[in-house]
Amino acid sequence: MYAWPKSEERLNRYARLLQGESLTVHVYYWGAVKGLIENAVHKHSFFEVCYVAGGTGVYEEGDNAYPLREGVLFCSRPNIYHQIRDVDQLDLLFVAFELDEKLSKPDEFEYYNQALNSGPIWTEKQQYSPTVHIWHALLFPDGEGLAAPISLINQLAHALILTFPTLVGGKNSTAETLLPASNAAMLISRAKLYIRDNLGANLSLSEVARYINVSERHLSRLFSQSIHESFSMLVRYERIRAAEQLLSQTIMPIKSIAERCGFSSVHYFTRTFAEAKGIPPAAFRQASRRNIEQE
Structure with a gap:
């Protein structure tokens, strides 16, 4: 249904610096991986939000283990050790990012970070949520389908990231510019x-x-x-x-x-x-x- 490697490369090329009216987001990397293998226990200094497009696995954070299956969306928070294990044909979409404090409005910056740091980190049955619809719109179709124009990628990517607190945080809250990278x-x-x-x-x-x-x-x-x-x-x-x-x-x-x-x-x-x-x-x-x- 989607050209996964091409989708990943396209996002990493055109959706890195996402500037909006109230929030500016630095994306470190996008991922679109079919058949992800398990990884070692590790941590990040930034947020990483993942969506399970297929397959199964387990996301472990501290003493908590969360089942991974199609429709699950989860968030790895900064400086928290975690691991994906026991995978079986796990297809994963993910994005790693942090907000730019200097280029964002102070109240929106604080609100977003607080929401993602204090809300639930795991939610399921998101196949038909607006968040996942936007994520799918960013992917490159496999076959004759039309991909979203490059001119819209930054806006869609920015909108996607702004929806995360409504699912794995608790609340709500727009975008252009690009930073190409091989x-x-x-x-x-x-x-x-x-x-x-x-x-x-x-x-x-x-x-x-x-x-x-x-x-x-x-x-x-x-x-x-x-x-x-x-x-x-x-x-x-x-x-x-x-x-x-x-x-x-x-x-x-x-x-x-x-x-x-x-x-x-x-x-x-x-x-x-x-x-x-x-x-x-x-x-x-x-x-x-x-x-x-x-x-």
């Missing part, structure tokens, strides 16, 4: 977001590849061709970057920083940080504080 760049972007948000986990190339639904070999090739560095180099860079922020902006013990950033020991963290920055973590923290005092 499919390879989008996959790299998703991989980077996953790495950044799960530094404390035992990250592996196979785990990240499985999460973004590509082969391990393909993801490795994307890293070397697109950003000219290996997966391990990127993970190391992100861990050092996160450690820098925690050292300069918090009083968190160095041992805790090492654990949060995914280093196996304080000794390994100290050695790796010193190699990358030319200064040990403790000395870096002291230097950062002196710089702040002098400003």
Whole structure:
């Protein structure tokens, strides 16, 4: 009924920055995947709303498990560990996004975030809801059907995201502009977001590849061709970057920083940080504080 890969590529190319009268939305990625495989426990720093178009599975968040079947719509909230498991021919539509606070009206921004953060995260029997009708309108038909004009994609995508609080939040609340991006760049972007948000986990190339639904070999090739560095180099860079922020902006013990950033020991963290920055973590923290005092 729909050309899934083409639909996903089209949305990721033309529906990224969604600007409206009261809310502006940054979309990190769209997904339209047939036969999704299960993923590891992970978290995001943004919202991800998913709709089950077919098949079955289980969405697990903390101690709660929610059944996945056609018609179910659910929301993964920021910084909450979750997982999709026990899948059987699971067809999933999803969008990952966050609101731009500076470009949105303060009351609408607060209202939307509060609604999605406080309402129910799972709802069923949404096959004929306005939300799902809009989502289907964004997809590219398989065969001779007509797709929505590119000029309307931003408006439809913006309208779709504004409906989410009525289903998985609790309330209600419009759009153009585009930000093109190649499919390879989008996959790299998703991989980077996953790495950044799960530094404390035992990250592996196979785990990240499985999460973004590509082969391990393909993801490795994307890293070397697109950003000219290996997966391990990127993970190391992100861990050092996160450690820098925690050292300069918090009083968190160095041992805790090492654990949060995914280093196996304080000794390994100290050695790796010193190699990358030319200064040990403790000395870096002291230097950062002196710089702040002098400003």
